[in-house]
Amino acid sequence: MTANRWARTLAATAAILGAFTMGAAAADIDFKGKTINVIVPYTEGGGSDLYARLFVPYLRKHLPGNPVVVIRNMPGGGSIMGSNHFHTSAKPDGLTIVATSSSTLVAQLLAGKKREFDVLKWRHFIVSPQGTVAYAITKTGVTGKDPVADIQTLRKQKLKYGSKQPDAGELRVILAFELLDMKVDVVFGLARGEVRQAMMRGEIELNHDTAETYLANGAKMEKDGEVVPLFTLGYPKGAEIVRDPTFPKLNTAGELYEKLNGKPPSGPLYDAYKSFVNLGVAASKGFALPPGTPDEIRDVYVAAMKKTIEDPDFKKSAGDEVGDVPQLFGKDADFAIKQAVDLSPETNKWLLDFLASRYGFKPS
Amino acid sequence: MFDIIVSTFVQLLSGWHLVYLLLGVLLGLVFGVLPALGGAAGMAVLLPFVFGMPPALALPMMIGMMAVTPTADTFSSVLMGIPGGNSSQATVLDGFPMSKRGEAARALSAAFTSSLVGGLFGAIVLTFAVVAAKPLLLMIGFGEQLLLVLLALTMVGTLAGLNPLKGLATCGLGLLAGMIGTAPTSGTQRLTGDLAYLLDGPPLPIIALGLFAIPEIVDLVRRQSSISKDGVNIGSGWIEGIKDTFRHWGLVLRCSVIGVVVGAMPGLGGSVINWMAYSHAVQSAKDKSQFGKGDVRGVLAPESANNAQDGGHLIPTLLFGIPAGSSMALLLSGFILIGLKPGLEMVTNNLSLTYTIIWSLAIANVIGAAACVLISQPISRLTTVPSTIIAPFMFVIIFFAAAQSTRSWYDLIAVMVIGALGVYLKRFGWPRPAFMIGFVLSTQLENGIYRVVQIYQWSFLTRPVAIVLLLIVLISLGMALWYREHNRVLTEEGVHSQLGRGPQLLFFGALFAATAFALIESFNWQFAAALFPRSVAIVTLLLLVPLGYILLTAKSPNTAFFELEREEFSEGVEEHSNEYFMLWLLGYVGIIALLGFALGSAVFVYVFMWRKASVSHLACALSAAAVFALLAGLNYWLGISYVDGLLQSFELPWPLN
Known part of the structure; x- marks a missing residue:
């Protein structure tokens, strides 16, 4: 030196x-x-x-x-x-x-x-x-005219969604589907682009993209009537979650929950969901x-x-x-x-139980 | 459409466009020649410069860079047996033996000419595909992708060597090695030994370097000859190589088709395509006896395919904005930086830019191949340098390439471990290409099966493309079963002798134990994560048991036996074992631990040359200084970083840090 x-x-x-x-x-x-x-x-x-x-x-x-x-x-x-x-x-x-x-x-x-x-x-x-938009192919019967009716249509079906692995950021979207009581079978080992391609082929019904990717790719499919956006994961503001400023017209998953169930979401599932919105969006x-x-x-x-x-x-x-x-x-x-x-102990426990019972995931 | 094609061509050949294209080609050559630094690393270096550049200039530069890396990475594959990149692993199998035979220039120019043909073919297909391929690509669903993986797997049959039990078991071991890491279905960690390094599985370049490069070079220094034993006609071969390409034009064309078609389809990565092309060459050849010993067709096939695959990869990248591989992902990033949105609009509104891309691809391929052919003749002289002088440099290159995977210590340890495995696989005749194919296909096979079961069960087999693919799979399987190499005379003096079987049995025992260990471990895993590895482990054990029985009891020469040590060594050579040189490598790792990669490599080169090559201290010192200067230069100009040693925990000025 x-x-x-x-x-x-x-x-x-x-x-x-x-x-x-x-x-x-x-x-x-x-x-x-x-x-x-x-x-x-x-x-x-x-x-x-x-x-x-x-x-x-x-x-x-x-x-x-x-x-x-x-x-x-x-x-x-x-x-x-x-x-x-x-x-x-x-x-x-x-x-x-x-x-x-x-x-x-x-x-x-x-x-x-x-x-x-x-x-x-x-x-x-x-x-x-970076905002997150969840969307579905129109083959499922969703129209985009009434978001609440769309979720009800989807609830009647067995749906597929693609993700990399259970312990990945995509968990935020899986938790949103869970919150809305949709029966979703997750196909693992897939990257986002692969899922989008599989949607075009009609093999997978649900996907999500970050706001910018959606504007670049999904929006074109939306215009062609191939897909319909369902909801955004919202946008954290302080401790609350508000509508995504990029998509002010879309409901958040929490809003849809309230419209479907007549009461605001709460409990460990919603807490885990909020944590993952912060993690994957904010x-x-x-x-x-x-x-x-x-x-x-x-x-x-x-x-x-x-x-x-x-x-x-x-x-x-x-x-x-x-x-x-x-x-x-x-x-x-x-x-x-x-x-x-920084999850509370009970939220953390709920999350680990959910991953273990649903996907057999155990942290090592 | 045609007026656009012509006008973009004229534009590209005028003024600055050509300059930027040439800059890209030059950078691509540099990144291609350095092993393990391929298109992705080159693109990463280019990205900062394309900010805000007009697309008509930035595109030629990026495409030019990307197009020539699979051409230039042939140098290390052919001359040194070091796979130059993930897409040219198979080139090593026949390219390096050709070099050993003194035909380096021929192998290189054959490789470059077939690269050129493949690249141009890819560009031509791309020209038409961007307007017509969308409906075709949408017919390739998950079911069809799985059949593609199966097709690639059946090709193992032709690469399994003389003993089918041994070959298939090796493939099973490769499949198991490919399952190391996080299981996608459940996040279960399989065989990671609690190392974060193995969570994503062992890096592919490490496996390729360890299996192919290290054993070859250890073998070379043991024989203490130069790479090519007789360097007489090295210079004259390059015209022969060009002729080879046209002599086997059918093969080159078919492999270009494989490259572009498989490259365009989702599901199979670029690292499989060169193996598929190679297997196709073996399958379709009448006389297969020279493959693996320096058959020029084994060079032509992977090289034409790996340049054609760029054209193929670009189809989904442009059409859907979906990258095929990491260099395409970076290319997409580049597109975004210069304000282009890949997707169908590329083809409808930006057709002239699309053709700029295609022309750049074509022209870069021509320039790159020409440049490489020109330097192939002088550079082939490297193969006449005595191995003890060139080997230390080759080891430095291997370690340099290995450490590009995660830039951590684990890379060096991993390449040593895999290198040791490779040395014994080679010595005892377990076919390394079969291991490689198993490894490369493992994840795709497992994921593919799960996906298809989740989405289709069996119904995908009624889809038209699937039926065609299934037929091809069956034909390929039939060919693999039908093909046997006959009339080989086994003698007690040859490598297949039953004598001196102790070391073979020991190695067999180790492989058996490893497989059994994987099977036992699998009972700790979540069911879905365990199912596939458990099945593979059981099948592998079922193959190993009869093999072990033969190894233990056979009383006469048998293809199950293989002992390379029985081959003659050249006379008057001071003989050392594989293990002796592996210890040298261990010493090298030790020096890196003390001094860091750059300085450690210089010291290693000095000591190795001094002890082994008996050249003067001055020559040793000059070589060491050259290595250090080169590594420092790469760090300075290209921002490549190295593994730190103990020395670097002190604050030091560049280049010592």
């Missing part, structure tokens, strides 16, 4: 300590000449990888000192490998960040002892909500700093993210992926994560 490098490290440390003790302005933090590692616990080409790659050029542009930003894909174990690595070895100096997604949060709930990380300790600086993708990162560093990242979101270039290239919905920063991001994974 060169003397120069020492000096810079010391200066950076001093700056951080200074900021910490004296509450100095975040402007003291400067990443000039530094390299920031973005750990992406997924393989190249997945949704979370693309999300990270969208942000990387703007991190460089908007972080103080314009550091070099490099992506390190560390796939494996459904994001557990990379997340473990991040949690156990990243230093709280702002030079390592991790890309998060709903699979990481599901792992937090269900991965058992292979999980060495704790997302509740991570310092999230942005999460990007905190669907995001970035975090390692545990113990000082507020000053996180504030710098939050500021850079806010600038990025307002950046006209970013809006142009990433608008479709990130959408026009409000992003959650800093403390709001932490709150959404907590809502997603």
